[in-house]
Amino acid sequence: MQTQRARPFDVNAVGWLIDRMSVTTTQTCQVKTSVFGVCGDDRAAICQYCGRGFCSRHGVVFNDDQGVRQEVCSRKQCVAKREDLDRHLVYKAAVTVRNDRGACGVDRCGSELGTECVRCKGLFCQEHVRRREEAVFENQVKVPRMATLCRHCWARRPIWLKR
Ligand SMILES: [Zn+2]
Ligand SMILES: [Zn+2]
Ligand SMILES: [Zn+2]
Numbered sequence: 001m002q003t004q005r006a007r008p009f010d011v012n013a014v015g016w017l018i019d020r021m022s023v024t025t026t027q028t029c030q031v032k033t034s035v036f037g038v039c040g041d042d043r044a045a046i047c048q049y050c051g052r053g054f055c056s057r058h059g060v061v062f063n064d065d066q067g068v069r070q071e072v073c074s075r076k077q078c079v080a081k082r083e084d085l086d087r088h089l090v091y092k093a094a095v096t097v098r099n100d101r102g103a104c105g106v107d108r109c110g111s112e113l114g115t116e117c118v119r120c121k122g123l124f125c126q127e128h129v130r131r132r133e134e135a136v137f138e139n140q141v142k143v144p145r146m147a148t149l150c151r152h153c154w155a156r157r158p159i160w161l162k163r
């Protein structure tokens, strides 16, 4: 048995600070399969989000668009992160197109762009970006921090705070 930190990952792509919690990764699959316990099959990979080992049936290993290897277990909190990341990249692309035309990143908003969202780096009008208090993890502890966020990035917060 070894204690291992979940691998750090590309904060720019995710646009979110990941809580790099330390879990004890074992050589076997740690995905819960019933109320009584975990799967226990041979480990195929280690989940990049939660740090648990998983077998070939309880997760996916694939390369993303940039060719970066992704290992994600089948726990619903981790699947939600993977799906959110896909949605986020689509959103970011749409915001970039609008910003390139000098428009606020929100679809059909006619206002001029002004302020940058700290997560997606998109530009938004005063109406569509706001300073808000968010919680981030620092050394396993949730701490409040002020951040300027668009509505999309504000709405996806809870997904990334679930472990
Ligand atoms: Zn996981
Ligand atoms: Zn398994
Ligand atoms: Zn944003």
Ligand SMILES: [Zn+2]
Pocket (backbone or CB within 6 Å): 104, 105, 106, 109, 110, 111, 124, 125, 126, 127, 128
């Ligand atoms: Zn706007």
